[in-house]
Amino acid sequence: MKQSKNYIKNVFIFILIFFVFGISKTYSQGHLTYGCGSCHITHTAPGTQLTDVAGNALLCQSCHKNPGVAQTLPLPDAIIAVPGVSGTSHAWNKSGINFTYGANLPTNTNLSDRIMSGNIVCSTCHDQHNSNTLPDYLRIANTSDELCKDCHSVRNIGIYTSNPTVNKGSHPVGLTYNTSDTRLLAAPSGSVILKSGNIECSSCHGMHGLGGTTTSDGYVLRQTNDDVLCTSCHTYGSHQAMGCKKCHQTHNTDKTNIYMVRNSILTPSSGTKTVVFTAETSTNSFADGDATYNGVCEVCHTTTDYHKNTTDGTNHYDGQKCTACHQHKDNFTPECDNCHNSTTDYDIDAHDKHAYGLYKYSCNTCHFNYGPGGSLEPVHPSGGAANINFDPNGMARRNGLDTNTPSIASGTCSNIYCHSNGRTAYRGTDGTYTWSGTTGSQPATYYSINWTATITLCTSCHNGKGNMVSPYTISSPFVAPVPPTSGSHSTTLHKDNDQSFSGYGWVNVQCFWCHNVNGASANGPNLQGTYGTTFHVDGRTYFDPRQYSNGGTFANGMTYSYEGSAAHCGSGKNCW
Secondary structure: OHHHHHHHHHHHHHHHHHHHHHHHHHHHHHHOOOOHHHOEOOOOOOOOOOEOOOOHHHHHHOOOOOOOOOOOOOOOHHHEOEOOOEEOEOOOOEEOOEOOOOEOOOOOHHHHOOOEOOEEOHHHHEOOOOOOOOHHHEOOOOOOOHHHHHHOHHHOOOOHHHOOOOOOOEOOOOEEOOOOOOOEOOOOOOOOOOEOOEEOHHHHEOOEOOOOOOOOEOOOEOOOOOHHHHOOOEOOOOEOOEOHHHHEOOEOOOOOOOOOEOOEEEEOOOEEEEOOOOOOOOOOOOOOOOOOOOOOOOOOOOOOOOOOOOOOOOOOOOOOOHHHOOOHHHOOOOOHHHHOOOOOOOOOHHHHHHHHOOOOOOHHHOEOOOOOOOOOHHHOOOOOOOOOEOOOOOHHHOOOOOOOOOEEEOOEEEOOHHHEOOOOOOEOEOOOOEOOOOOEOOOOOEOOEEOOOOOOEHHHOOOOOOEOOOOOOOOOOOOOOOOOOOHHHHOOOOOOOOOOOOOOOOOOOOHHHHOOOOOOEOOOOOOOOOOOOOOOOOOOOOOOOOEHHHOOOEOEOOOOOOOOOOOOOOOOOOOO
């Protein structure tokens, strides 16, 4: 009997030793330095799991403190997040159900079995024995933020358009970050990260103040909860100086409005107003035309012609999708062509030629600071004056190189480089060739052109003969006034003609023979100089005394082109 008792005793001791020194090494990995006895005692343990400390968090904190054996990963109560107040760590010892923050009890039994008295605790998410050998002692794999999505399942949604019934109230997650989408940066900036190329919960949120949490406002974010956080991914700008958070709420417990639009918006002039935005068209859309004025567009507007927050005004696409014209990517400022095009009230010869015809200038060329993102767009007129505003660095001032003051009054354009004899363009050398005794910009002569006039002759700007209708012929015989008053243009050797390509002499000179940018040959037909191309009136003088095929602007086949040196066809190099 005595031997039997000793045998049992020895077996028990063996098992205990095996447990302490063997199994502990198998299951603890990072904790292997500390055996079972570090946390457990077999008899009279104060904790419910034979632990030497009562309370799940207290047991963890007995090491995760400073000073302590896990002092590099401290978890004091002081860092527990109080959203909107303080804290850098996801809370523990809190109820697993919280409607305000979209929290619910987990469904995965590995997690739900460790809910204590309705509260989440450290071991709800973490397996201190690391039985699954997962990173960070997690109880389940978290490669796509499965832990976050199980407890916050109401926020585990995709984009609205993929499921309009369910996907509301939160920023979508589980989406591949589309690097080719112009509404997004090529890659997130700031502290925002991608997880396996996806936008996930942890793209914006950290966890315990150790895994990327940099804020102390209790929202456990990787960077400050402001508009910059949004623009770390999105390319959208502000609308009338109002940023993303003015209209959007990343996580909204009331999931009525679509596209994360707030249920109420603090407006600049009318205080906080209720917003109802449950559809993109018809009732309760952007601006449905009823008398409640609670559409997301209406609540702020006071000076617009339509859809104000006090009156709907004249019917203007009521109940339609406003963003079809007022696109978010353009800060809700419509592209000019959405309203203005060559078939509307701007269909006059001059505007058509400038905007849609030969030159295709951008609206900003003459309507500087208007249009998408323009500083003057808030006072964009609805009808009436066109609000001409010339870009100080634009074409009207030869790309900012001239000191003229362009203007348009009573339909007449004045002091505009484009309507001048072009003398201000730098002449004499292009950095390689020097062919004039007078270099540098020269005084220009500006011509006043009526906006509604149809320009058909070169003489509108240049005192040389010729028309402005394809194939842009030059008049003959030579009749005063002479061609452009630029030095040697007026000599007896350079005179315009009637495109006589055979037997030409230097009294029958075509503009394009010297000013050619489109590969013209001596026998044409060709454009006259740069006219009829995008190079006309662009602030440069196109002349290089080599044939086009050799990198110059001289028409191919012209035998008087002087090749191979810094010279012109005449020994005196007296051009301009």
